[in-house]
Amino acid sequence: MIKIDGKEIPSPSDYQVGIMDISKAERNARGDMIIERITTKRKIELGWKHLSKSDLQTVMNAVSPVFFKVEYIDPLNSVKKTGTFYAGDRNVGALDYINGDIRWKDIKFSVIEK
Amino acid sequence: MIEVSREFKQAVYAPIRKTAAKVVFAILDNGAYGDATPSATSNASISRILQLTDKKREMSHKYGTFERDYFKLDGSFRIPPKPTELESDLGWWSGEICGAGGVFANPQTVTLDFSEGHNSIGLTIIFDTLANEYAVDFDIFVYRANDELIASKEVVDNNSSSYVWINGLDDYNKVVVTIKKWVRPYRRARIVEVDFGAFQEYAGDKLIKVNLIEQMNVVGDTLPANEIKFVIDNSSKEFNILNPQGFYRFLKERQEVSLSIGVEIEDDIFEYVNMLGYYLVDWQSDEGALTTTLTARNIFDLLDKEYSQGTVTNLYELTEDVLLKANVPNYFIHPSLRDYTTSGFPDKVTYRKALQCIGIASKSALYQSRDAKFIIEPFVVLDENTSYINFAGPDMFTGMVTPTVYSGYDMKNITFDNVYKEPQINLDKLIQTLVMVVHSNGTKTEYAFHNEGVKEGATLKCDNPLINSLSHATEIAKWIIVESNLRALYQVNWRQNPALECGDIVFIEDSFGAQKQSRITKQEYEFAGFLSGKTESKGGV
Numbered sequence: 006m007i008k009i010d011g012k013e014i015p016s017p018s019d020y021q022v023g024i025m026d027i028s029k030a031e032r033n034a035r036g037d038m039i040i041e042r043i044t045t046k047r048k049i050e051l052g053w054k055h056l057s058k059s060d061l062q063t064v065m066n067a068v069s070p071v072f073f074k075v076e077y078i079d080p081l082n083s084v085k086k087t088g089t090f091y092a093g094d095r096n097v098g099a100l101d102y103i104n105g106d107i108r109w110k111d112i113k114f115s116v117i118e119k
Numbered sequence: 120m121i122e123v124s125r126e127f128k129q130a131v132y133a134p135i136r137k138t139a140a141k142v143v144f145a146i147l148d149n150g151a152y153g154d155a156t157p158s159a160t161s162n163a164s165i166s167r168i169l170q171l172t173d174k175k176r177e178m179s180h181k182y183g184t185f186e187r188d189y190f191k192l193d194g195s196f197r198i199p200p201k202p203t204e205l206e207s208d209l210g211w212w213s214g215e216i217c218g219a220g221g222v223f224a225n226p227q228t229v230t231l232d233f234s235e236g237h238n239s240i241g242l243t244i245i246f247d248t249l250a251n252e253y254a255v256d257f258d259i260f261v262y263r264a265n266d267e268l269i270a271s272k273e274v275v276d277n278n279s280s281s282y283v284w285i286n287g288l289d290d291y292n293k294v295v296v297t298i299k300k301w302v303r304p305y306r307r308a309r310i311v312e313v314d315f316g317a318f319q320e321y322a323g324d325k326l327i328k329v330n331l332i333e334q335m336n337v338v339g340d341t342l343p344a345n346e347i348k349f350v351i352d353n354s355s356k357e358f359n360i361l362n363p364q365g366f367y368r369f370l371k372e373r374q375e376v377s378l379s380i381g382v383e384i385e386d387d388i389f390e391y392v393n394m395l396g397y398y399l400v401d402w403q404s405d406e407g408a409l410t411t412t413l414t415a416r417n418i419f420d421l422l423d424k425e426y427s428q429g430t431v432t433n434l435y436e437l438t439e440d441v442l443l444k445a446n447v448p449n450y451f452i453h454p455s456l457r458d459y460t461t462s463g464f465p466d467k468v469t470y471r472k473a474l475q476c477i478g479i480a481s482k483s484a485l486y487q488s489r490d491a492k493f494i495i496e497p498f499v500v501l502d503e504n505t506s507y508i509n510f511a512g513p514d515m516f517t518g519m520v521t522p523t524v525y526s527g528y529d530m531k532n533i534t535f536d537n538v539y540k541e542p543q544i545n546l547d548k549l550i551q552t553l554v555m556v557v558h559s560n561g562t563k564t565e566y567a568f569h570n571e572g573v574k575e576g577a578t579l580k581c582d583n584p585l586i587n588s589l590s591h592a593t594e595i596a597k598w599i600i601v602e603s604n605l606r607a608l609y610q611v612n613w614r615q616n617p618a619l620e621c622g623d624i625v626f627i628e629d630s631f632g633a634q635k636q637s638r639i640t641k642q643e644y645e646f647a648g649f650l651s652g653k654t655e656s657k658g659g660v
Contacts, residue, residue: 028135029649034535034628039614041649042137
């Protein structure tokens with residue numbers, strides 16, 4: 006479903022795509038809003054209920070560079086699109102820790118288009 | 120005002136708009152153009168091989184010849200020009216025609232010889248861009264003196280009518296281009312231009328910020344130069360001084376720069392207004408940032424050199440003499456300047472000062488148009504063409520009839536809809552007395568002219584060596600006094616419109632509904648992801 010720098014990552018259980026209009030909006034001398042549209046960017050929120058240690062490592066390594074290419078399904082026309090993104094804060098919860106082995110749950114982060 | 124499409128006119132003042140900018144600058148060895156001597160293995164009878172280095176990068180038209188399946192009768196082709204029609208640009212056309220597979224039985228070679236060594240960041244070869252035809256397989260060889268080969272490139276499967284070869288070339292004396300295969304069968308090889316360097320385009324993510332200032336001085340003691348300042352992304356370190364592969368060592372003054380500002384008229388389709396004719400004057404890598412700032416100014420900045428006058432009899436001839444000696448080949452001088460007789464300047468002046476004196480002596484505007492043409496024409500002529508009151512209003516559709524009226528009506532109306540704050544209006548000083556100095560037979564005589572009805576005001580002196588009679592002085596004095604009485608200085612911060620130019624007469628809305636006309640004297644454009652700017656204009660109270 007999602008490729009980062011050409012490599013498939015595990016399909017997320019939570020996938021939210023935000024479409025952000027980057028604009029400079031200011032009111033004119035009549036008091037009406039005028040908008041200078043700079044560009045439109047995507048913000049993709051990804052979440053996994055559970056990931057194995059190796060899958061988590063794959064995901065974390067994939068988003069560790071400053072910028073990376075993401076192939077994703079765009080909600081505008083439901084086709085695959087590629088863009089350059091960076092990652093926001095990564096949050097990972099622990100499910101349990103038994104006999105020195107940790108299991109992970111609720112992995113969440115956003116990738117934001119450059 | 121620059122003529123733009125109806126879609127542009129709607130988009131530029133739309134409540135939500137999207138704009139774009141791109142800067143193209145040349146990194147060329149300008150000295151190589153005049154020094155190049157071109158020759159070729161064969162020439163068609165219509166070939167104009169000397170045009171290979173004339174900096175005209177497109178043929179004047181598509182010219183119909185009897186090459187197989189070439190001359191379409193769709194109105195897009197013209198009959199080739201006669202040898203006497205010198206203004207047509209064709210470039211080089213080979214004498215031989217390629218075979219069925221596009222391959223030339225004898226590879227066609229163009230050679231450019233130079234009398235001295237030249238340095239450039241590479242070479243750009245422009246084939247027939249109008250017909251979108253080009254060499255597919257060709258070789259480039261670059262030699263130093265004594266035919267020492269210093270670089271070569273074998274190009275295979277080229278698919279563009281403009282080929283850019285980036286490769287630092289130092290101290291070369293000869294360039295040879297050998298064309299082996301053309302994109303279509305049964306064609307002559309055609310090269311319109313060989314550029315000694317490359318063109319860099321900066322737009323989108325690579326262009327951080329660009330600022331353009333355009334100015335026109337009506338009655339003043341300076342002839343201002345327009346300026347483009349742009350900041351580009353240098354994260355690739357192309358502009359770092361110590362980078363041996365970088366552009367820095369090839370950057371020279373007087374490199375051509377152009378700016379285009381566009382407005383989105385459909386999804387991801389921008390219509391651009393081009394501002395040509397700027398020359399690089401300064402560049403620096405910004406400390407602590409991965410950016411480089413470059414500054415370019417128009418031709419006026421290059422005119423601060425001493426002018427050596429020839430024999431002239433009127434202001435037209437004088438202007439032409441100044442421009443030709445200042446190496447400004449692209450100009451328009453209004454014929455009415457012939458009506459002013461003069462023998463020119465008694466003392467040495469700079470080109471810039473000379474032009475400024477001519478402007479005042481002929482009551483003319485001096486400016487560089489957006490297509491890089493130097494223009495001098497009387498303000499009365501300029502105002503006739505740009506005055507708002509000549510426009511009947513926007514196009515209307517009534518029944519089956521569309522009245523032909525000027526559709527730029529709304530473009531010159533700067534209303535509160537597009538203005539961030541109410542325009543600022545200041546009053547310039549009134550002139551009470553104008554002292555005109557008349558230069559005649561080596562003597563100077565001063566005459567005072569008074570601004571009728573003005574009891575208090577400034578005294579101005581106009582000492583112009585081209586004013587040689589009392590009648591001429593009286594005419595100029597009247598004009599200066601009338602211009603100085605237009606003393607309302609409007610300053611408006613707004614969204615900007617790249618189609619508007621200095622000299623255009625506009626309406627700037629104010630909260631009193633005064634609806635006064637004013638002439639634009641300064642345009643500032645700033646693009647940093649979006650377009651904004653400032654307009655200054657001068658009009659009556």
